[in-house]
Amino acid sequence: MILDEKSILIIDDSDTIRTYLQNVLVQKGASTVRCAATAQEGLAMCAEHTYDLILLDLFLPDTDGIEVLKDIRATNDVSTIVMITGYGGIKSAIAAVQMGADGYIEKQDITSTQRDHIDFLYALDQAMEHRAGVAAQKQLEQIRTELYAMVTHDLRNPTSLILMTTDVLLYDEVEPSQQRQMIELIDTAGQRLIRLINDYLDFAKIDAGYLRLDMGTVDLIQVVESSARFARLQAQAKQQTLTVTVPPAPVNARVDAERLRQVLDNLLSNAIKYTPQGERIALQLSLDGGQAVFRVSDTGPGISPEHLPKLFTKYFRVPGETTRGIAGTGLGLLIAKEIVEAHGGTVEVQSEGVAGKGTTFTVTIPLRGAEGEAGASPPPEPTPAAVAVDDSAGEQDLKLREIFWRETQRHLSMLEEALKSPQLLAGNPELLDKARQASHTLKGNAGAMQMDALVELVAQVDSTLQRAANGTLVLAQADIDRLRDILNRIRAMAADEGIF
Ligand code: ADP
Numbered sequence: 001m002i003l004d005e006k007s008i009l010i011i012d013d014s015d016t017i018r019t020y021l022q023n024v025l026v027q028k029g030a031s032t033v034r035c036a037a038t039a040q041e042g043l044a045m046c047a048e049h050t051y052d053l054i055l056l057d058l059f060l061p062d063t064d065g066i067e068v069l070k071d072i073r074a075t076n077d078v079s080t081i082v083m084i085t086g087y088g089g090i091k092s093a094i095a096a097v098q099m100g101a102d103g104y105i106e107k108q109d110i111t112s113t114q115r116d117h118i119d120f121l122y123a124l125d126q127a128m129e130h131r132a133g134v135a136a137q138k139q140l141e142q143i144r145t146e147l148y149a150m151v152t153h154d155l156r157n158p159t160s161l162i163l164m165t166t167d168v169l170l171y172d173e174v175e176p177s178q179q180r181q182m183i184e185l186i187d188t189a190g191q192r193l194i195r196l197i198n199d200y201l202d203f204a205k206i207d208a209g210y211l212r213l214d215m216g217t218v219d220l221i222q223v224v225e226s227s228a229r230f231a232r233l234q235a236q237a238k239q240q241t242l243t244v245t246v247p248p249a250p251v252n253a254r255v256d257a258e259r260l261r262q263v264l265d266n267l268l269s270n271a272i273k274y275t276p277q278g279e280r281i282a283l284q285l286s287l288d289g290g291q292a293v294f295r296v297s298d299t300g301p302g303i304s305p306e307h308l309p310k311l312f313t314k315y316f317r318v319p320g321e322t323t324r325g326i327a328g329t330g331l332g333l334l335i336a337k338e339i340v341e342a343h344g345g346t347v348e349v350q351s352e353g354v355a356g357k358g359t360t361f362t363v364t365i366p367l368r369g370a371e372g373e374a375g376a377s378p379p380p381e382p383t384p385a386a387v388a389v390d391d392s393a394g395e396q397d398l399k400l401r402e403i404f405w406r407e408t409q410r411h412l413s414m415l416e417e418a419l420k421s422p423q424l425l426a427g428n429p430e431l432l433d434k435a436r437q438a439s440h441t442l443k444g445n446a447g448a449m450q451m452d453a454l455v456e457l458v459a460q461v462d463s464t465l466q467r468a469a470n471g472t473l474v475l476a477q478a479d480i481d482r483l484r485d486i487l488n489r490i491r492a493m494a495a496d497e498g499i500f
Contacts, residue, residue, distance in 0.1 A: 002125045002433055007032040007049070011042035011068065012057040012084060021055060021110060024117055039063035046072050046079075053080045053128065058089050058096065058104075066096050073100040077138070080131040082124060084110070102134075103127030118425065125433070132440055146315070147200075154196050154329065158189035165189075192327060199331045203314065206338045213256040213342055220251040220260075220292050220365075224285045227264035234272045235281055242268075245284040251292055253367050259339045260365070263347075266332040267296040267361045273326050275300030275358070290367050291345075297360035304353030311349055312337045340365065408454065411490050412439045415461070418482045427473045428464055454494070461487050 008030050010021050018035045025033045034051075036042035039060045046054070054072065058065035069081060083104040085093045093104035105123045165182045168174060174182065205211045228244045235242040264283070271281045275298040284295040301322045303311065310316045315330040317323045333347075340347045344366050351359040412435060419425070419432040434457055441453040461483060467473035468480050 002028075002121060002128065003053075004029040005031045006052040007034075008053045008055065009034050009036065009042065009045055009049075009051040010055045011036045011039065011060070011065075012055070013037050013059075013061050014057070017057075017084070017107060017110065024110075024120070028117070028121065039065075039068045042068060043071055046076065050076060051079050053082065053124065055082050055084055056101070057084045058092050059086060066092065066099060069096055069099060069101055078131075078135065080124075080128045082127045102130040118429075125436070129436055129440070136440065151200065154327075155193065157327075158192045158196075161189040162186050162193075196329060199329045199335065202335045203331045206335065211338060211342065213259060213339075215254050215256055217252055217254050218257045220253050220255070220285055221246045223255075223257050223261050224264065224283060224294070227261050227268060228283055230265060231268035231272060231281075231283075234269060238272060238275075239278045240272060240275065241280050242272075243280070243282045245282070245286075247285065247287055251285065251287065251367070253292055253365060255343055255365060256339075260343070263336040263339050263363060264294060264296070266336050267294075267363070270332065271296055271298040271300065271359070271361075273328070274298070274322055279358075287367075288364070291364045292367055294363040294365075295360055296363075298358040299356060300358045301355045302351040302353045302357055302359055303349070305351075307353075308349055308351065312347070336363075407493055408490060409439065411486055411493075412457075415457075415483070415486050415490075418479065418486060421476070421479045423475055424464075424479055427475070431460060431464060434460055454490075458487060458490060458494075 003025060006029075008025055010018050010025075010033065012018050012021070012035075015037075018037070022033045022035060030053075034045060036045055039062045042054075042056070042060075056065050056068060056072075060068065065083060069083070072079070072081065077100070080103075081101045083093045083096045083101045085104050085106050087106065087108065089106075090104070093101075097104065103123055103126055105120060109123070110120055165185050169179065169182055202211065224244065224246055228242065232242050268281065268283060275281060279299045281298045282295070284293075284297075286293050286295075303318055303322075307316075307318050312333050314334050316333075317328055317330040337347050340363050345364050347364075348362045349359060350362070351357070416432065416435045416439065419435055425432060438453040438457040464473065465480065465483060465487070468475040
């Protein structure tokens with residue numbers, strides 16, 4: 001139900017309208033419905049609580065409804081606001097929409113009980129959808145701004161360093177011993193740039209629901225050793241000791257060795273980066289039942305428990321001393337988690353947040369499916385967020401995937417239109433909500449959540465068609481044909497993309 005769990009405020013001077021609306025809205029599932037008879041009262045209530053939905057009369061005794069709307073919108077762009085108009089108030093209602101209302105409804109439509117208030121509820125639903133669209137757009141713009149700021153800021157420093165150092169090498173007289181130091185500086189800045197770019201690219205792929213695993217059977221000890229070789233150099237530069245412990249016999253598993261190494265590289269480089277000079281880092285591989293367990297621990301500053309839940313979210317960096325002056329994007333752990341989960345594994349962190357007691361990251365990867373293993377089962381299917389592709393074709397595929405999602409959205413709009421048919425609305429009113437929700441989820445994104453929403457929606461439309469076929473739902477043949485046509489197109493596109 002569209003009003004389930006919604007908190008609603010009615011600002012209207014008419015007793016009859018308030019009581020009537022309150023009854024209908026509670027009956028339709030709203031969790032709270034509060035009322036105000038004047039603008040002043042309404043504004044005071046808005047200052048106390050952010051309502052999901054506000055029904056606002058255009059003509060209030062103390063102030064014009066449009067003025068109230070402006071006041072609410074000055075601090076609140078989250079609530080859906082629907083104007084209630086009397087007969088002939090449409091012009092003012094349209095003006096209100098231009099000033100931030102999400103819709104309007106005439107009083108006579110509210111009190112009409114026709115078709116169980118379906119028109120009234122539909123108007124509210126449309127308005128809430130409009131607000132959700134505004135919010136999604138705002139969020140997208142914010143992400144874009146953040147990303148631009150971060151990319152320009154993060155890329156600028158190492159690039160300036162490279163340019164300045166090459167300038168000195170080219171135009172100044174530099175001692176041969178200093179020349180080497182400068183080249184090393186350029187090398188470090190270059191490495192940093194490539195890591196930043198890779199992080200952003202990986203993140204974009206994950207966000208687009210598209211990070212490919214290239215699975216093969218490998219000995220995990222080799223992956224550990226290769227990652228440790230690289231980390232040892234970084235650790236040496238900070239006079240840290242890196243201890244590596246592995247089982248005596250090979251540990252064969254079906255994994256994407258490159259991606260798994262990337263996970264270990266990230267955990268090790270974090271341990272080295274955030275742990276002070278001279279401390280200890282350990283990497284351990286062990287077996288636990290049918291799982292390989294990787295542990296990366298350090299004796300660094302630790303991470304305080306309040307920050308642990310946010311650690312694997314995008315752009316998150318622990319604020320304060322531990323990260324000050326240490327370069328990072330706050331994307332590494334999120335990428336690591338996605339890669340591990342795409343292998344059917346888990347990643348966890350333990351830390352008491354006590355300096356010296358350090359942090360331990362534990363990654364588990366299921367061993368099933370390795371060739372030659374007794375009772376081996378097929379390798380885990382990559383999750384939708386980690387569909388298999390080859391890195392060189394990555395950019396091209398990313399574009400194709402974008403086109404797929406855009407087309408899917410177009411088809412979902414067609415589906416929404418088809419679902420507005422009266423018979424469908426009456427026989428299955430929730431389906432239109434589901435289609436709208438799926439459209440929302442898809443807007444501006446295309447990740448695992450989007451994929452799930454799409455798969456669920458297709459299954460529901462399918463079951464509606466089946467109900468029509470076996471006679472439990474009566475539908476016009478034209479509606480059946482239209483739905484089937486749209487469903488087939490979505491399915492064909494998805495099959496081309498290897499989704500379902
Ligand atoms: P970053 O690029 O900032 O290192 P990550 O996603 O890899 O991004 O890590 C997120 C944050 O987690 C880091 O910014 C840091 O604050 C914290 N962190 C990660 N590993 C450690 C560690 N071993 N010790 C202390 N803090 C850590």
